[in-house]
Amino acid sequence: MKVRHCCLLIMPAFLLLHPAANYAVAANEAPQPPVVESYLEKGELAEAAAALEKLIAQQPDDQQARFSLGVVQFLQAIEHLGQSYHRYGLRTSRFVAGQIPLLRLPIPKNPHPEEMTYEAGGKILETFLAKLTVAEATLAKVDTTDVKLPLHFGRIRLDLNSDGNADQNEALWKLLATVTRGGDQAAGEKFLIAFDGGDVHWLRGYCHLLSAFCDIALAYDGHELFERAGHLLISNNKTPYVYLTEESKPQTGWINNGLFDIVAFIHLINFQVVAPERMTNALEHLEAMIEQSRQSWKRILAENDDDHEWLPNPNQTGVLPNVRVRQEMIDAWHEFLDEMELLLQGKRLIPFWRGDQASQARGINLRPVFTEPRQFDLVLWISGTAADPYLEDGPLTDPRVWQRLMRVFRGEFFGFAIWFN
Secondary structure (H helix, E strand, O other), rough: OOHHHOOOOHHHHEEEOOOOOOOOOOOOOOOOOHHHHHHHOOOOOHHHHHHHHHHHHHHOOOOOHHHHHHHHHHHHHHHHHHHHHHHHHHHHOOHHHOOOOHHOOOOOOOOOOOEEHHHHHHHHHHHHHHHHHHHHHHHHHHOOOOOOEEEEHHHHOOOOOOOOOOOOHHHHHHHHHHHHOOOHHHHHHHHEEEEEEEHHHHHHHHHHHHHHHHHHHHHHOOOHHHHHHHOOOOOOEEEEEEHHHHHHHHHHOOOOOOHHHHHHHHHOOOEEEOOOHHHHHHHHHHHHHHHHHHHHHHHHHHOOOOOOOOOOOOOOOOOOOOOOOOOHHHHHHHHHHHHHHHHHHHHOEEEOOOOOOOOOOOEEEHHHHHHOOOOOHHHHHHEEEEEHHHEEOOOOOOHHHHHHHHHHOOOOOOHHHHOOO
C-alpha cells in the first residue's frame, strides 16, 4: 500500500487531498468508549458540544472531555463547510474543483441549489475560519502529557446535506468507501484509533493549515473569476453571463466549451489584494503549524505504549497497514520543518528559474510575499516577472535537503507530509 493513498484516511479525509486506501484494518474494541462517541455515532455534534462544555464546567481537569470538545468543534467546522457547499451545489466531480483543497469534500448532489453570490462564498470561508479558530483554541487548553481519546472513526456521522438527519449514508465509513472504492461497513465501523497527546498537536497543526488557506483566499479579490468561471465550481453561481451555465452542443467535433472555460479559469487567476493583513495572518498560521508539528513529534517519540496509534514512533505499530515509521523518516521530517521555517523567515531563498542560474545566487524571498503582498497573477508568476519584486541575492535553499527527503521517503514525501503534518 502506498502511503500517498493511505495517509489521508482519518482527519485529512475531510480535506480529501487524495483518495485514501482500503481501511479494513484489524482493531480491538475500545474497552470504555468516551462520552463523545455516542453523540458522534448519531451525528449530534451540537448536542455533543453542549454536553462536553457542561462536563468541562463541572470537571475542568477532564482532559479527555476537553480533547473531545476540540475534535467536535473541528468536525462542526467541516460539517458546516460541507452543508454550505451542498446548499449552493458544489460541483465535486469537476476537474477544477478536484484541484482545490477546501473543495475536496464528498458533498451529495443538490438537485435544487440556491443561487450563490461572490459575497456568500466569502462568508462561507469566514465562518469556516472562525470555527477552526474556536477548535484550535479549545485544543490549545488540553494538557497533552497524559490524554487519550479512543474513537471508532468510521462510525462518526456528519449531516452534509443539511436535512437535519445524519443517516447511515453520511457515516464516515460510507463516505470513505465512496471515495476509495473499497472497504465495507463492518471493516469501517471497527476502525479504532486511540488519539493521544501527540495527536492534539497534530490536529492543532491542521487547524492552522486550513486557516492559512482561508486567509490567503480572503486576502485577494476573486470576483471576476467567480462571475466568468465560477460555474466550474458551483452549479448555480450568480453571474451576468448566464449563457455560461446553459448546456450547449460543441461547435466542432473535437472540442467543447468546457476546455475554453478551464483556460478562462487559469487566465482569471489574477487577483488584486484587498485585505493584505490576511496574508500576514496566513504566514503566522503556517509558522504555528510548523511549531505544532515539532511538538507533536516530541510527544510521539516520548510514548512507551502501543495502542492503536494514528502517528506511531519507530517502536509502535500504527493503525495504517503496511506502513512503518522509521527514525530516519522522523529526522528527515524535522530537517524539512527547519528548512520551511527558514524559507518563511526569509533566511533561505527559493531558487529563481529564469536567467543564468550558474552565475548568480539569486532567489525569491518568500516572507515579503506574505508581509508585502501584491497582485497575484498566476501566469506571470510562472513566466517569472511577477517574482521580480521579491528577488534577492542570498543563500538558497539547499537542494540536498529535498533530495534527501525524496530518498528517505522513497519518492513519496508529499504523501507522508500530508500524514505527518
